Amino acid sequence: MSRAGHTIKAALLQVHSIAGLVLALLLALIALTGAVMSFEDEILDHLNADIMHVAPRPASALMPDELVARLKAAQDAGKVSAVALSSDPSAAVRVRFGRDEQGARPSSLYVDPYDARVLGSPRGEEFFATVRRLHRWLLIPGDAKGWGRQVTGVAALGLIVMLISGLVLRWPRRAGSVKMWLKPNLGLSGRGLHRSLHAVIGTWVFPVYLLMTLTGLWYSFDWYKDGVVWLLSRPHVAAAKMQPKMSAKPPREAGRIEAQAIGFDQAWTTFRREEGGHFSKALLTLPAGAGTAIRIRSWSKETTLDTSRDEFRIDAVSGQLVSAERYADKSFGEKIIANMLDIHRGAILGWPGKLAFMIAAALMPLFSVTGVLLYLSRRRLRRPAQPPLGRLVPGE
Template sequence: MSKFPIKPLLLQIHSVAGLAAALVLAMMGITGAIMSFEDEIQAGLNASLAHVPPGAVAPLAPGELVARLQADPDGGKVAAITLSRDPSAAVRIRFARGEDGARPSSVFVDPRDGHVLGTPRGEAFFATVRRLHRWLLLPGDGNGAGRQITGAAVLGLVVLLITGLVLRWPRRAGSAALWLKPQLGLSGRGLHRSLHTVIGTWLLPVYLVMALTGLSYSYGWYKDGLTWLLAPASPPMQMSSPKAPRDGRSESRPEPQPVALDLVWATVLREAGDRFSTVQLTLPAGAGTAVRVRSWLHDANDGARDEFRVDGVSGRLLAAERYADKTPGERALARILDIHRGSILGLPGQIVFMMAGALMPLFAVTGVLLYVSRRRLRRPRQAPSIQLVPGE
């Protein structure tokens, strides 16, 4: 009895998944590579705006700073404030979306007098690249069809990685050298196959990490499963929301209460102490009162941060998640974006992940070429037609 032809079946699955997801994966790879050093690029572009000259004037309290900005009738509603321990660093203000759904550009502000220094360069470009990477610029953003398409493409990438590894698995241990060494002296189909398979083998672990972390941004069930696996005993911090009326009568939404930022800031300084380098305060949307606080630690070069929830009316601490108290699984969940883009490994990791993203179109092109050439090889050859010369 002949063995079940598993490899031809896997090759068919690999080809179909590759053709279906090639264009989307190539686009996601390029945009991901562009965003690999977004923070460093924006820091270089905005070096002159992000810092203020030294002076003897003390910085304004966050509440006074926001009040001066909101006094401008043409200014948007402040949504987030990023402050630094560095006295020469400007404060970055991000605004909420307007009635038309558009979000105004953020601004750098002088912390001493609330003077607007300017709009960050490159912000609109990277915002567009991010929307293209996550949602293909389709309407609805995270609630539209783009999120489902990119999620399906990443699932297809997992299928490609698994089937590709099985198809490439060496029959003999001694063939590993040929398995990992590209044959650059070949041409045509041979070169395409060598580039596709050998480089894909080298980058397989990187693409697998990208896929398994990226799926958490596409599917809620996957994120819940990842949380259950890595941190089953840690319920996520919840933002406060207004309670529904007990008598069941429909009421209009309550008016949002003013946020006492100075009380919030006092709580942040008490809880974070002298451990932070940068703090971001995200103000509540709608009628909520909880302010989300992210505090990046100054003694950690790996992007570690503490998180707090502070009541914006009373300044009371609602919840706290300190990085030092987290389990390894909780730390992985907290830094899943850093894992996704390789920055958790420092500069070498960022470079490797950037190159992997930039090479994604190579697999799309070589995969299509291999599929077309394979179809041609399988096409039955026609018998040459014989034309008789008159008189023969």
């Protein structure tokens, strides 16, 4: 290798080592929390199987507003912010609540759709909510509005630097040899074993880490999100998504709207008329501020992905359909944007993808440990050897 090549590799090794030492613990924490959440849906469904279903009855299920009214009459659980309804007559209704004055959000409830009887709070919900906040925002106050999302974004950028520099440093002389790329030398010990594990297993997980990082940046930086939208969306869709959010109603009307009780029934009736029996489940969310447009996210019976959904906005007072964004009408690039979360966690490939991504994430501490050990061993090798005391000449 030429002198210039040695200089470049030495510089890349410095960059790789410094980035790894600075970000090792943070990346291990983010990766491990991501691994914990890999099968969150399956775990929660198993833990709460006894409260998620009811015996179907001949009587019609209650309308959402009647269900909420009966729930409030039975107990003071807080202000309802959303209800999750299903076309399955045996599925319970999930009621979610808004934050209280202290900023805390009460646990959601599963409710019998026929008589509004409370079946219970989902077990494990608070645990996974905490893990999610740790994974995305490191439990830093402010959540998505705080600076925790920027910290995780910087960590993701650092991981990209380490992935690219590591690939260059790892590039073998026999690049066409599959064995050199993918087979660790377990017969070694000490520094040799650490280097083999760090390099070879890093090659295994390289594409997974790169995909995780590129999709994870979507949630950290608005400039990155806007760039992806511009790149993958049709021009008019990208322009609409990049417009700043405006209040749905003039300021004078805001006070009257806030005082007005907004219900779910009108929107629910319109939604069922639009969708018929094609949906499997729907989440109806009340507007967070001034306005009367209820957002309804709908999943078809054919989809297995959480992000492959239709989205409607329906006026809660008049029942008028304000907008409809159907997944089937999206372009290929827009479907990538819609499925960003499922791509990030490997769910786009089904349960084998989720398993592969979980294992890759769980291996992150291996790179932290072996990377630190390799750095310390290089420091020892570079340290000049001290002459034995017995061989010192008097006066030296």
